[in-house]
Amino acid sequence: MQTRKILTLVGGISSGSLNQKLFQVARDLSPQGYELIGDDIQKLPFFSQDLENDPPDIVAAFKNKIRESDAILFITPEYNRSIPGVLKNAIDWGSRPYGQNLWKRKPAATMGASIGNIGTYGAQHHLQDVMAYLDLCTMAQPEFYLNGSKAFNESGKLIDQNVKKLISNFLTSFVNWIEFIAPEDAKSPGLHKSEGLEDSPFTH
Numbered sequence: 782m783q784t785r786k787i788l789t790l791v792g793g794i795s796s797g798s799l800n801q802k803l804f805q806v807a808r809d810l811s812p813q814g815y816e817l818i819g820d821d822i823q824k825l826p827f828f829s830q831d832l833e834n835d836p837p838d839i840v841a842a843f844k845n846k847i848r849e850s851d852a853i854l855f856i857t858p859e860y861n862r863s864i865p866g867v868l869k870n871a872i873d874w875g876s877r878p879y880g881q882n883l884w885k886r887k888p889a890a891t892m893g894a895s896i897g898n899i900g901t902y903g904a905q906h907h908l909q910d911v912m913a914y915l916d917l918c919t920m921a922q923p924e925f926y927l928n929g930s931k932a933f934n935e936s937g938k939l940i941d942q943n944v945k946k947l948i949s950n951f952l953t954s955f956v957n958w959i960e961f962i963a964p965e966d967a968k969s970p971g972l973h974k975s976e977g978l979e980d981s982p983f984t985h
Contacts, residue, residue: 785965787817787955788850792857792868792893792904794823799894799929800856802937803948807856807892810949812956817854820846822871833878840874844883847875852888852959853917859895859904869911876915888962889917890955892925900926920958925951 789807793800808817824839826832836844847853857864875883891908893901905926912919925947932941939945 783965784814784816785851785959786849787811787815787852787854787959788846789817789819789854789856790822790868790871791819792855792865794865794867798858799896799927799933800858802933802939803892803894803927803929804856805937806939806945807854807948807952810945810952812952815952815956815959818846818850820871823867825867825871825874828870828873828877830877833874836874843871843874847883847887850887851963851965852890852955853884854955855889855891855908855912857891857893857901857904857908859893859897859899859901862903863907864904864911868908872911872915882915884912884915884917886962887917888920888955888959890920890951890958892927892951894927894929894932896928896930898928900928902926918958918962920955923951923954 789804791798791800791804804817804819808819811817820843822843825843826837826840832840855868857868872884889912891905891912893905895901905924909919927944927947929944932939932944934940
């Protein structure tokens with residue numbers, strides 16, 4: 782069986798980001814037949830409609846990663862009850878130009894970690910509103926909100942085995958969701974294909 786790719790976009794870009802640590806653990810726990818692929822989204826330029834029809838090479842490479850992925854996993858911190866600008870910027874690039882929304886019908890899921898008890902609840906639900914508008918097929922259950930303040934040691938290693946089990950179970954559920962939405966052996970285009978469907982333009 783060919784390994785299927787889950788493009789994983791992490792909204793935390795600081796050197797000590799809990800969400801980068803969460804990504805590293807999730808990547809190591811990838812279910813058999815799947816691989817979590819990251820991307821350094823902080824290097825993407827700010828989205829501009831002046832650039833969308835002839836994007837810089839780094840944007841073109843990012844778009845190719847979206848095209849080649851079988852599913853999308855968003856791992857986000859929470860900034861002021863919403864997602865970081867760097868993550869929204871990447872999402873906007875993938876949705877444009879008009880009529881070329883690369884997120885459309887991709888199986889997707891969200892998770893996140895913070896030092897607070899609500900564990901990115903607000904950010905994930907804000908993100909899921911955006912995902913719904915872009916027609917991503919988002920897994921609703923299980924949810925994953927992590928207070929990671931004591932889950933990792935100073936070197937970034939996960940030391941909470943209960944959290945490790947939760948991550949593993951979440952990924953297993955996500956893989957089952959991917960297989961439901963876009964089965965690998967489907968003889969016809971999966972639900973994530975977008976032929977014949979229109980996008981909504983940006984409003985100014």
